[in-house]
Amino acid sequence: xxxxxxxxxxxxxxxxxxxxxxxxxxxxxxxxxxxxxxxxxxxxxxxxxxxxxxxxxxxxxxxxxxxxxxxxxxxxxxxxxxxxxxxxxxxxxxxxxxxxxxxxxxxxxxxxxxxxxxxxxxxxxxxxxxxxxxxxxxxxxxxxxxxxxxxxxxxxxxxxxxxxxxxxxxxxxxxxxxxxxxxxxxxxxxxxxxxxxxxxxxxxxxxxxxxxxxxxxxxxxxxxxxxxxxxxxxxxxxxxxxxxxxxxxxxxxxxxxxxxxxxxxxxxxxxxxxxxxxxxxxxxxxxxxxxxxxxxxxxxxxxxxxxxxxxxxxxxxxxxxxxxxxxxxxxxxxxxxxxxxxxxxxxxxxxxx
Amino acid sequence: xxxxxxxxxxxxxxxxxxxxxxxxxxxxxxxxxxxxxxxxxxxxxxxxxxxxxxxxxxxxxxxxxxxxxxxxxxxxxxxxxxxxxxxxxxxxxxxxxxxxxxxxxxxxxxxxxxxxxxxxxxxxxxxxxxxxxxxxxxxxxxxxxxxxxxxxxxxxxxxxxxxxxxxxxxxxxxxxxxxxxxxxxxxxxxxxxxxxxxxxxxxxxxxxxxxxxxxxxxxxxxxxxxxxxxxxxxxxxxxxxxxxxxxxxxxxxxxxxxxxxxxxxxxxxxxxxxxxxxxxxxxxxxxxxxxxxxxxxxxxxxxxxxxxxxxxxxxxxxxxxxxxxxxxxxxxxxxxxxxxxxxxxxxxxxxxx
DNA sequence: CTGAAAGCGCTTACAG
DNA sequence: CTGAAAGCGCTTACAG
Numbered sequence: 090x091x092x093x094x095x096x097x098x099x100x101x102x103x104x105x106x107x108x109x110x111x112x113x114x115x116x117x118x119x120x121x122x123x124x125x126x127x128x129x130x131x132x133x134x135x136x137x138x139x140x141x142x143x144x145x146x147x148x149x150x151x152x153x154x155x156x157x158x159x160x161x162x163x164x165x166x167x168x169x170x171x172x173x174x175x176x177x178x179x180x181x182x183x184x185x186x187x188x189x190x191x192x193x194x195x196x197x198x199x200x201x202x203x204x205x206x207x208x209x210x211x212x213x214x215x216x217x218x219x220x221x222x223x224x225x226x227x228x229x230x231x232x233x234x235x236x237x238x239x240x241x242x243x244x245x246x247x248x249x250x251x252x253x254x255x256x257x258x259x260x261x262x263x264x265x266x267x268x269x270x271x272x273x274x275x276x277x278x279x280x281x282x283x284x285x286x287x288x289x290x291x292x293x294x295x296x297x298x299x300x301x302x303x304x305x306x307x308x309x310x311x312x313x314x315x316x317x318x319x320x321x322x323x324x325x326x327x328x329x330x331x332x333x334x335x336x337x338x339x340x341x342x343x344x345x346x347x348x349x350x351x352x353x354x355x356x357x358x359x360x361x362x363x364x365x366x367x368x369x370x371x372x373x374x375x376x377x378x379x380x381x382x383x384x385x386x387x388x389x390x391x392x393x394x395x396x397x398x399x400x401x402x403x404x405x406x407x408x409x410x411x412x413x414x415x416x417x418x419x420x421x422x423x424x425x426x427x428x429x430x431x432x433x434x435x436x437x438x439x440x441x442x
Numbered sequence: 443x444x445x446x447x448x449x450x451x452x453x454x455x456x457x458x459x460x461x462x463x464x465x466x467x468x469x470x471x472x473x474x475x476x477x478x479x480x481x482x483x484x485x486x487x488x489x490x491x492x493x494x495x496x497x498x499x500x501x502x503x504x505x506x507x508x509x510x511x512x513x514x515x516x517x518x519x520x521x522x523x524x525x526x527x528x529x530x531x532x533x534x535x536x537x538x539x540x541x542x543x544x545x546x547x548x549x550x551x552x553x554x555x556x557x558x559x560x561x562x563x564x565x566x567x568x569x570x571x572x573x574x575x576x577x578x579x580x581x582x583x584x585x586x587x588x589x590x591x592x593x594x595x596x597x598x599x600x601x602x603x604x605x606x607x608x609x610x611x612x613x614x615x616x617x618x619x620x621x622x623x624x625x626x627x628x629x630x631x632x633x634x635x636x637x638x639x640x641x642x643x644x645x646x647x648x649x650x651x652x653x654x655x656x657x658x659x660x661x662x663x664x665x666x667x668x669x670x671x672x673x674x675x676x677x678x679x680x681x682x683x684x685x686x687x688x689x690x691x692x693x694x695x696x697x698x699x700x701x702x703x704x705x706x707x708x709x710x711x712x713x714x715x716x717x718x719x720x721x722x723x724x725x726x727x728x729x730x731x732x733x734x735x736x737x738x739x740x741x742x743x744x745x746x747x748x749x750x751x752x753x754x755x756x757x758x759x760x761x762x763x764x765x766x767x768x769x770x771x772x773x774x775x776x777x778x779x780x781x782x783x784x785x786x787x788x789x790x791x792x793x794x795x
Numbered sequence: 796c797t798g799a800a801a802g803c804g805c806t807t808a809c810a811g
Numbered sequence: 812c813t814g815a816a817a818g819c820g821c822t823t824a825c826a827g
Contacts, residue, residue, distance in 0.1 A: 096820055107798045112822070120796050142535055143496035144820035147803040181447065182494055184803095269781035277630045277740070306781055387630070421785040424777040428622035428659055432774040449804055460814045465806070473812050497804035500819040 095136045104132055115140070142410070151184040154405060155211030156220045159192035159200050160248075161321060164374045165348040165394055166194070169222060169247065172398025180406050187402075188216070196225030197249075205233035212240045218257075218405045222247035225293075245405045247397060249294060258404035260418040262392035264295045267422040268302025268346070271369040274388050274424070275342040276310035278367050282341035284314045285333045289321045289347050299346040299371070315340075319349065326352040334360050342367040350389070351376045361385045373425060373433050381430045391423040391433065448489045457485055468493070495536055495763060504537040507758060508564030509573045512545035512553050513601075514674060517727045518701040518747055519547070522575060522600065525751025533759055541569070549578030550602075558586035565593045571610075571758045575600035578646075598758045600750060602647060611757040613771040615745035617648045620775040621655025621699070624722040627741050627777070628695040629663035631720050635694035637667045638686045642674045642700050652699040652724070668693075672702065679705040687713050695720045703742070704729045714738045726778060726786050734783045744776040744786060 097115070101108045106125065113121040114129035132138075156173060160166040170191070177187045190207045192200040204223065208230065211219050219242055221227075227234065227249065234253060237244060243257045250259040275284060286303060289296045300316065307314050317333060319325035330353060333340060343366050345353050350370040354377050361368060362385065370377050370389040380386040400418050407413040425433055450468070454461045459478065466474040467482030485491075509526060513519040523544070530540045543560045545553040557576065561583065564572050572595055574580075580587065580602065587606060590597060596610045603612040628637060639656060642649045653669065660667050670686060672678035683706060686693060696719050698706050703723040707730050714721060715738065723730050723742040733739040753771050760766040778786055 094820095098820075108821085109798055109800095109823095110796085113797085116822095122796060125796085141500075141820055143499040144803090145822075146496045147494075147500060147805085147820080148822040149803085150823075182492070182496065263785065266782055266785060270779065273779050273781040421782065424779075424782075426623065426626050426777075428626040429619055429774065429777075432616065432619060447804095451804075461805085462807095462814055462816095463812085466813085469806095475812060478812085494804055497819090498806075500804080500821085501806040502819085503807080 094141065095138045096141070097138075099136065100129065100132055100138060103136070104128060146183045149184060151186055152217035152409065153186045153188055153214070154218045154220065154402070155207070155214075155216045156187060156189040156222075157192065157204055157207050158189065158222045159195070159197045159204060160222060160224045161194050161196055162348045162351065163194050164351055164376075165372070166191070168374075168394035169398040172395035172400075173220070173402055174398075175395070176399040176402035176406075180402070183406075183410070185217075185406060188214075197223035198226045198229050201229030205230045208233040208237055212237050212242060215240075216242060217409055218243040218245070220245045220247060220401050220405060221251065222401075223249055223251070225249075227251050243405060243408055245401045245408075247401045257408045258401075258415055258418055260397055260401040260404060261420070262295065262394075262397065263419040263421055264298030264392075265302035265305075267371065267390045267392060268299040268304070268344075269306040270302075270390055270422055270424060271299075271344045271346075271371075272303045272306035272310065274369050275344065275367055276306070278387075279342040280310055281312050283338065284311045284342040284344065285336070285340040286314060286316045287326070287329055287333065287343065287345045287349075287353060288316060288318055289349055290318055291316065293347075296346055303344060311342075321347075321349050323352045327356060330356050330360065334366075340366060343369070345370045348372050348374075348394075350374075354380050354386070357385060358383070373430075378430055378433075381425065381427055384427055388424055388426045391425045393420050393423065396420055447494070448491045449494070450491075452489065453482065453485055453491060456489070457481060493764060498763070499536040502537060504539055505570035505762065506539045506541055506567070507571045507573065507755070508560070508567075508569045509540060509542040509575075510545065510557055510560050511542065511575045512548070512550045512557060513575060513577045514547050514549055515701045515704065516547050517704055517729075518725070519544070519575075521727075521747035522751040525748035525753075526573070526755055527751075528748075529752040529755035529759075533755070536759075536763070538570075538759060541567075550576035551579045551582050554582030558583050561586040561590055565590050565595060568593075569595060570762050571596040571598070573598045573600060573754050573758060574604065575754075576602055576604070578602075580604050596758065596761055598754045598761075600754045610761045611754075611768055611771055613750050613754045613757060614773070615648065615750065616772040616774055617651030617745075618655035618658075620724065620743045620745060621652040621657070621697075622659040623655075623743055623775060623777060624652075624697045624699075624724075625656045625659035625663065627722050628697065628720055629659070631740075632695040633663055634665050636691065637664045637695040637697065638689070638693040639667060639669045640679070640682055640686065640696065640698045640702075640706060641669060641671055642702055643671055644669065646700075649699055656697060664695075674700075674702050676705045680709060683709050683713065687719075693719060696722070698723045701725050701727075701747075703727075707733050707739070710738055711736070726783075731783055731786075734778065734780055737780055741777055741779045744778050746773050746776065749773055 097108050097111045101111045111129055113119045114126040192203055238253045238255045244255050245257055246259045248261050291297055317329040319329050351374055357380055368386045370386050373391045377389050397420055404418055450461050450464045454464045464482055466472045467479040545556055591606045591608045597608050598611045600613050644650055670682040672682050704727055710733050721739045723739050726744045730742050750773055
């Protein structure tokens with residue numbers, strides 16, 4: 090049950106060399122003769138040697154991870170941020186530290202300079218890794234991203250993927266599945282009916298996935314599905330919602346994708362009181378919880394931004410620490426209704442727990 | 443950003459005492475004056491002191507945790523076991539070892555002697571803690587449990603609670619919420635209809651909770667709710683299901699509680715093909731996945747036994763390691779339908795991942 | 796290219 | 812009741 094593990098001292102002793110040399114052989118750092126290195130590695134394999142992570146952490150110098158967060162929706166950003174902070178405080182004991190830079194509440198293309206500056210700074214400080222959450226287009230930051238790539242600093246992407254050689258992992262919600270779930274939920278009560286979808290911009294990756302998933306599941310259920318876009322602008326949300334409610338013949342069901350449910354929900358509280366429509370929203374904030382509690386919305390698809398934040402840190406940590414790499418980390422969407430909404434705490438709101 | 447963590451040396455220095463004394467105060471071991479102890483604890487809180495598990499691991503002698511698993515349903519037991527093993531392998535690096543004893547597939551009262559023997563053995567070996575999953579009644583093991591209590595060995599209860607002074611934590615699904623969810627799901631399509639519930643024995647704690655939760659949510663929705671019990675016996679499951687399907691006027695909805703859905707689901711595959719009834723089942727095994735995939739069952743309430751297993755180990759670890767105690771660990775139930783069933787892997791089945 | 800030594804933050808005998 | 816010191820298995824300057 091409790092077998093004695095071999096240590097670098099055992100290795101050093103049985104080869105009549107010093108632990109320093111063993112260390113260099115094991116990590117391939119510093120100058121070391123190929124012959125000694127070979128001997129050590131062979132002996133290590135032979136003796137089933139494994140580095141002890143706890144001992145490593147104790148002696149290692151600290152590692153700092155740089156984080157850039159850029160998102161136009163403050164509530165969503167806050168959740169992501171909380172998740173990231175939470176995980177950082179969990180790995181602080183391993184001497185991992187964070188340098189988190191929060192951009193103005195705009196899309197990445199509008200903050201390109203600030204973002205590039207931060208990335209270059211991270212590179213210059215030789216940080217151990219980088220986490221990027223850039224909503225919108227990262228094109229304008231291409232130069233900085235390339236510099237990071239050349240410096241070979243591992244990068245984890247959150248919500249929006251950035252294809253580079255140094256991209257270790259992409260963490261996001263499973264948007265396709267979320268869309269399918271929304272359609273299945275609406276199909277329970279709206280068979281053969283007309284359905285409306287309110288979405289940000291079908292050009293945005295996650296919205297596109299939501300839509301595609303919905304359509305796949307929808308094709309056997311509904312008479313028609315109409316898509317209304319609002320470009321994540323609160324005024325357009327209002328405008329499009331009005332259009333949906335004024336429509337004749339009336340829609341029986343409505344699916345609101347993405348965190349922009351935040352803007353739609355307060356409006357629904359009035360609109361849907363008179364004119365009953367089956368509604369599925371997205372994510373969980375105080376704004377989206379209220380209509381669930383009042384049974385004005387049948388369900389919301391929770392994509393857990395808090396967990397997305399945590400997982401991004403965890404993925405980078407695993408990579409740096411153990412060279413474990415998970416290309417894609419997908420958060421399974423959760424179905425939240427009136428009966429289980431109370432189990433979900435929204436960390437960003439003040440009345441939390 | 444990179445804040446230096448306070449160590450026991452910082453504590454010792456700022457109180458002008460030795461680290462040995464700080465250690466004793468922190469752990470309440472050995473002889474120490476109440477006054478010093480108080481001062482240390484206060485300072486520790488003030489300076490946000492936390493023990494560094496890596497450092498602890500390095501110096502500590504190994505700790506063994508004893509586990510007794512007793513459950514009549516093999517599939518459920520396997521999931522719990524997997525979760526426990528998984529978590530144990532994660533904490534092996536901290537020199538935590540396990541001694542897991544799996545009982546025959548019966549209720550605890552039928553294995554009382556074996557269970558008592560295991561518990562007494564754990565006590566005699568002076569294990570660091572114990573995890574007990576005893577389905578059915580623990581009454582016949584009262585003596586062994588008392589011996590454990592007197593030895594002051596911390597105990598975590600899984601699925602079934604055992605009220606004792608040494609009971610650190612109780613880990614289980616949120617059965618009440620699961621029941622409410624089931625009722626809300628059925629209410630979407632079965633308003634003002636007659637509903638049947640198939641359950642184990644209303645005397646068993648988790649089944650009672652499922653039922654109570656269902657009833658609370660049901661009262662505004664349904665015309666009537668009839669309860670059928672099967673005592674977790676496969677033959678009675680068949681018998682009661684037949685009764686439900688033969689009933690006139692027909693039931694529009696059916697809620698099957700607990701892991702006994704395993705026995706019911708294969709039968710549903712035939713019964714519900716002809717006579718369409720809205721059905722909500724419980725938990726996720728290959729048997730309960732199939733009817734979801736075939737759209738014969740509308741949803742299953744997943745209570746994540748794997749996670750329950752993991753959390754039980756985690757709870758005990760936290761208690762032993764950091765004296766953190768969480769009395770109740772509730773796993774939030776998940777709604778699984780056709781559109782998201784593929785996201786859930788069932789670890790116990792061979793075709794996993 | 797290699798070695799000797801200090802140190803990470805705890806726990807564990809042992810001495811007083 | 813309290814303290815001094817060795818040691819866990821690594822990493823990191825520093826010396827040669």
